[in-house]
Amino acid sequence: MKCKVGVISGDGIGPEIVREAKKVLDKIGRTYGHEFVYTDILMGGCSIDATGVPLTDEAIAQAKASDAVLMGSIGGNTSTSPWYKLAPELRPEAGLLKLRKSLNLFANLRPAYLYEELKAACPLRDDIIGDGFDMMIMRELTGGLYFGARETKEVDGVVTAVDTLSYNENEIRRIAKRGFDIAMKRRKKVTSVDKANVLDSSRLWRKIVEEVAKDYPEVTYEHMLVDNCAMQLVKDPRQFDVILTENMFGDILSDEASMVTGSIGMLSSASLNDTKFGLYEPSGGSAPDIAGKGIANPIATILSAAMMLRYSLDLDKEADAIEQAVKQVLKEGYRTIDIMPQEAEKRASVREVGTEQMGDLIAERV
């Protein structure tokens, strides 16, 4: 099979980690007889440097012409990078938001689970970890505060800034369906998160989720307020299966959840629309402080490539092969620095490797 893969290397550690994911994909290609044809797509800071804007129309067209897009990460240090002196719509992140909107990528899947091999990296106590946890955060990605009208203006000489949080019932319904659909393939539980005791948008969210839930009698569902959910993720992460929520809450909670696992360098994500197309990227950021040092963990990006094979290209067997190879490498004791155990005695039983070596090890085991 010939697959057209758009590749957004991006900024910071982006290029390094994407390189390793391509290495693994190429090994899949050779082993299973597929051809991955890559198109480099500029987005973020590197696009600003080259074209003056974070995402050109040409880049959008290239993404649309691909079967799927694999992304590293974009953006820089918001306090020191010159990109952040530009007008907001010209900054790196604006490119990502524009791409999500242009491709209608409304469903953002962010798995957060504890790797058995990486238990030692989990910040939680052993009795809270128990036999581990495995959540899927389903974040709405093209509505809410991120895409509402905004304005900064002077009112009677006082500068005032306004952002708008808007959702309509159709936007809520389609993401709620996705949430319940995925719950059916998992442990059949949905926790819908909102702030219905304050926000109108949350009250509509709750109402529509209740309607959608009627079509999924096998799924247990509950509503949870966002402040409570931020607590429960720390107190008892095992209670969650699918967390379904709007854009901003999903941004905050998915990052909290991935840190709670201690395995953030391992977590991939997918942003999907109504077709097979998807954008796949690691959960972590561009980490400008360690860029170019060859120490970034490429596993989340490699697992994002696996997700891409599974969701956009229907290559399940090949996706399995990558996931197995990652498990194997961990079992053999290889670790990048971010997932090294803290205690000296545990460090003795594992081996620290760099970005490139980790990519090689995984590719070899495919």
Added chain:
Amino acid sequence: MKCKVGVISGDGIGPEIVREAKKVLDKIGRTYGHEFVYTDILMGGCSIDATGVPLTDEAIAQAKASDAVLMGSIGGNTSTSPWYKLAPELRPEAGLLKLRKSLNLFANLRPAYLYEELKAACPLRDDIIGDGFDMMIMRELTGGLYFGARETKEVDGVVTAVDTLSYNENEIRRIAKRGFDIAMKRRKKVTSVDKANVLDSSRLWRKIVEEVAKDYPEVTYEHMLVDNCAMQLVKDPRQFDVILTENMFGDILSDEASMVTGSIGMLSSASLNDTKFGLYEPSGGSAPDIAGKGIANPIATILSAAMMLRYSLDLDKEADAIEQAVKQVLKEGYRTIDIMPQEAEKRASVREVGTEQMGDLIAERV
């Protein structure tokens, strides 16, 4: 001294925990020669039941006529309580929001720290706890999404709900000053949290915080994105001193921070305006599931009363006495059920007590 204290017992466990705080205040009164004159103020579900609305004008007037207000907690189970069938502006929480606005309580202080005696209740691993942590969350409380215009309407037959997030520079400046002021009395570090890579209101927030910071050259400050902050609170809570943030982010992060300490039943909060007046309440919720069982932890409310003595009534010595009494009782091994250690062996060295007994023990030691 004669002190006029408004008392909002509220719903759920509210009345039980407030009763114990009054017991401790009365002991302070007898010991130090003060008279606390209480006025019961109806708010929340109990006000709905009695008057049809969650907060009457009379209740607001009573609060305004007090030197300070001590509150338990309001609201019920949002899925099952009949209060939540009412129109949004008639629900329990609307009363609290209205009170905050009517009294201009824009500065919400939420301390989050680890009690040495309660280390075992902290969900984090020992090496992350280290020698403990102690943060103050300074949350803006009368602006942003909570108080913006909202509307649910049909647009071309599609129901759409809109909330508005608005801040002006003056609102930001006054809370930022409070944040830096309190940092000066602590470890002189401010972490200002926003989502400046997306929101206009956050970009204004960041700009004004930078202006205010110039007047506090001794304070180190940094900006942090809200999603990152949600991660850092779990990964390394020791890095924080004062977290300064807007209303909604503060709601989410302060709850996360208090759960991270494992001492949520111990954490008080203060909501202040430009005068000495303040509203004092525990960080936890109304916990309708355990209401009336006599097992709720009254310590957070008792410590809220101590905060009230300190901030609104200038009775520092008396506040110290309460805080000392609480420490003493913990040292003697008394625990309510929520702060009992999990491990059997550790349970043997402490003693479980109910709400009333805990209040008695603390009052006796004042």
